[in-house]
Amino acid sequence: MPTHSPFLRRLLAAAVAAGVLAASAQADVIAATNPSAIPAQAKARKDTIVGAISAPQGIFNPYLFSNGWDENVTEVIFGRLVGLDAQGKLRAEQAESWQVSKDGLQYTLKLRKGLKFSDGSPFTADDVAFTLTFLHDPAYDGGTDISLAKIKGGDAYKAGKASSVEGIKVLNPQTIQITVTEPGATTLQLIGGPVLSRAWYGRGYQPGKLDDLRQYSSKPLGAGPYIYDKFVPGQEVRFHANPYYFAGKPAVPNFIYRITSDATKLQLFQTGETDLEGFSINADNIEQLKALGFANLNIYNSSDYSLIEFNHNKPALKDVRVRQALTYALDRKKLVDVVYQGYGSVATLPLSPVSWAYDTKGVNPYNFDPAKAAALLDQAGWKLGSDGIREKGGQKLVVTLLATKSLFNDALIPIAKENFKRVGVELRPEVSDFNALLAKRKAGNFDLATFRTSGLNDPHDGVARFRSTENEVGYKNAQVDKLINAGNGTLDIGKRKAIYHQLYQVLANDAPLILLANRKLLYVNSSRIGNYQPDVFNGIFGSLPKLKIQY
Incomplete structure (x- = not known):
């Protein structure tokens, strides 16, 4: 069993009290x-x-994929040092144990004896150090933000001012010590993720040049x-x-x-x-x-949420009144009722109701209100044209929506087209496979894009997309950045809950996206x-x- 410091034991006890280990995490089985x-x-x-x-894309590296289906493949291949059990408690996997100093600034992870990668080569603390150093590479552009861990010397290495990360220290082949500058709620999961083999992925790798390392994304080697x-x-x-x-x-x-x-x-x-x-x-x-x-049917609450993302680089969508109007204009309850038939709910917060941080008090739910949507568009200077579509400065209010073919989107698209037309907005859907959607999104060739998040284990996971440093669609809000950092910067569950509640209110007012639905999941097995x-x-x-x- 893992060894927890009093620091982590207090954190887990607080999580239990806050309801993070909720019974709703368990599946109902038919x-x-x-x-x-x-x-x-x-x-x-x-x-x-x-x-x-x-729709896997074929980028099978746990730190370089851009497609959630590729992430599913990496889960099979790599495993983790530290995972979560079915109740959300920390679970020892490739790490046999860990200790955290009383001040939360030093993590010591001990690997299991005899660990090997799937080719039979040794799996040691050097491989962990290589992985964590790679995540600080100046050229790293993947989805894992290791800066949240605040590893000592990480910023200096990323800036090219140091030849190694000061806070990463290999004590012996089975033990690694990580020193951080600030406590962090997600630090252990960040440093306890999948491990890359130095012998395999480090061949030809040079800091600042990831091409050699990327080539192994189609030839993955893990320990899963x-x-x-x-x-x-x-x-x-x-x-x-x-x-x-x-x-x-x-x-x-x-x-x-x-x-x-x-x-x-x-x-x-x-x-x-x-x-x-x-x-x-x-x-x-x-x-x-x-x-x-x-068939055995397994029904349980999901930890994800579905959304429509705004491209904040588009002039019309820079105006918060337009974003709010499009949110009020969409009948999300009708969408949820049509698709989930009692097994889903309209999303109000960027996380799931199963989370201990879920609290909608004082958060604008954006109930369906076409009249309010029309008034906001009027205020923003978008006036109805003779064809029923709003205009401003000679520009029609026409928005594209990137979507994939799915039962959810089969319902969303006609509902959204009808709802938006009612308030003078023309919606033009562009339906493609998921990888084509990602390519268009990356190129910025869209106004709106709809998809669903991956599973969210911590409330930070649901809001990380709104940080200026991580946001890919031009959204920036200094107050949001400050609150996200504060929420991840303390391990006190009560303090975190208060910070996230404030954050959810700010996000709702700023409407950086349209939250669509929370849902239950249905997985079956023969x-x-x-x-x-x-x-x-x-x-x-x-x-x-x-x-x-x-x-």
Whole structure:
């Protein structure tokens, strides 16, 4: 078991009291009624489990991906030093234990004995030091903001003023010590993430030049439960069991991610071509899946939220009145009712109701109000033209919306088009696959973009996108930056909750995006698969190494 300092024990106790370890993290299970109905095609697959994934891009590095589906692949390959259990408590994985000094400024992580990467090479504290140093590289542009950890000397290294990061110290092959300049609520999870092999990823790597390191994104090497075999775009990602996995080689020799879509997933599961799948949650899907007889249904609260992002670099959207108007103009309750049929709610905060930081008191909910939307657009100088579309300075108020093909967006697009037209705004949807959406977004070729966040384990995860240093769409607010940093800068749950409550009020008033929905999740597994227990903190990954084939 991990060794916690009194500092961390107090933090965990406070989290329990605040409700972070809520029962809502657990799944409600509707058990299969007729396992004998398992399709013959699935029964014939004696040594392989097939899961489902939507749109991997092929960048399989836990610190360089830009696509959440690629992140799902890296979870299979890499594992973590420190993870979370099904209740959200810190869990020792590749790190055997950790200690934190009383002042919260020094972390000492001890690795498990005999750790190896999946090629059999040693996994040591040098690899951890290499990973953390790489995250401070001047050219690093991935999604992990290691600056939040406040590692001593990190800024100097990133600025090219030092040849190493002062606060990273390897004590021996099994032990690494990290010194930080400020306590941080997310520090342990930041320094306890996936580890890159220095021998593999460090070949040819030079600080400030990431091209050599990036080339290994298509040839990943990790220490997780399964080893990467190959990626066939549009079809599948294949893996085989890692004999060097710290918890023992998984019992099932092979794992496959089959690429599915809303249009194909039910058929593939029904015919036995997949064993694990996620579905949009609604009464129709639940009844269809129950009727199969061989499906176990797992229903639990998600920790993500869906959204419409504004491109703040576009002149019309720089005006907060326009952003507020578009939020009031959208009937989000109708959207949630149509899509989730009682298994979702309109999102008011940039986090899930399962979080201990959830508090909507005093936060503008932006209830559907076309009259208020129209008044705000009038105030912003956008006047109705003869064709019913607003104009200002000879420019029509026409906005593009980047979206992917999905059941959610199939409902969102017509509702949004109708709602926006009612207040004099023309919406032009551009539907593409997720990777094309990301490319357009990165190039800035959009007004609005809709997608869903990854799972959020800490309230900081839900607001990090609003920091000026991390925001990719031009949003800047000094007060927001200050509150985000303050919320991550203390480990006192009570103080954090008060800071986030203030932050949510500021964000609501500034309307940097349109929050859409919180939802429940529906994951199913064929009853031929045992030990499958998805949870809000880990999804399928907490179960993956322990899965077994029963039939």
